[in-house]
Amino acid sequence: MINLVNLVNLANLATVTLSGDFYADIYIYLITALLPLSACLLVVQTNPYHALVIRAVLGAIAALVYAVLGAADVALTEALMGTMLAITLYAVAVHSSMVLRLGVLQTAALIEQEQPPETPVLVKEPRLAALITTLRDLIRKQHLRLELVPYPNRAALQQGLTTQEIHAACAPADVESDAIDCVDPANHSHHNGATSLCQYQIATRLQSLHDILQAELAAVGVDTVVYAVSNLEEQR
């Protein structure tokens, strides 16, 4: 019986100590609660660049939590490696991967590119420029950006599509197309009667890109996307 009373007293003492510690350390709990909050914010981001910035926020808050919990070395590592280096590397990776490389024919009437090759490609032909502007706006919804890759002739364009240098190729459809070899003759005749943007055809080797472009371009009245499976993928 005496043991039981002692036990109850001990439990009461423990409760009092715990509640006193709780109010003294409430800022630690609040700071720790920020970590799952920012992690949830990171999870719901859809734009990869926005997610990068929120990841940096998560790293800053994680460094604060580690520092407050007494792990100064872990906090320093999180700030230097986890935040700065990881964010920089991820930014480079997202920058180089979220791109649609579109091959175009480099003829004098269509485009011109000044030296050095790093300069942006200038589109001179107005219908191609309109198509590319439309395309750029459409894939911006998917957080992609458009990069034009000029090729001297149709054979080189087809070669670039086959060797996976480019994701899609854009060429005039009214010329007899030997490069993009999967143009359906029925679709071909249909395109000539449609709007002026339909004078060009886009061939892509990626199924998902084909689905996106087909849906989006059909919504604005252009359906010129041809799904071309490259020879390399057929061999697999």
Add this chain to the structure above:
Amino acid sequence: MSWILIAMILALLIPIYEACKDENIWQKMLAFASIASKTAMISLFVSVLRDDWMLGAVAVIILSVGNAGLMLLAHVIKRVSQA
């Protein structure tokens, strides 16, 4: 001293809310700059509170290096938006 820290944490919630609400990438970057500075200042305050100079040195390094990471990220995002 705990109420000062709680006030600092409440001030930290303002840029977090801004970062999740605003769709503009530069507004998010501004919120990140604010959060990075505020977390480093909270670490400095805790280090003074506990008289822990190792924590203080780490907080100062985080305060100075966080801005360098911000500049790198801003440079990459600026190049992306130009392309």
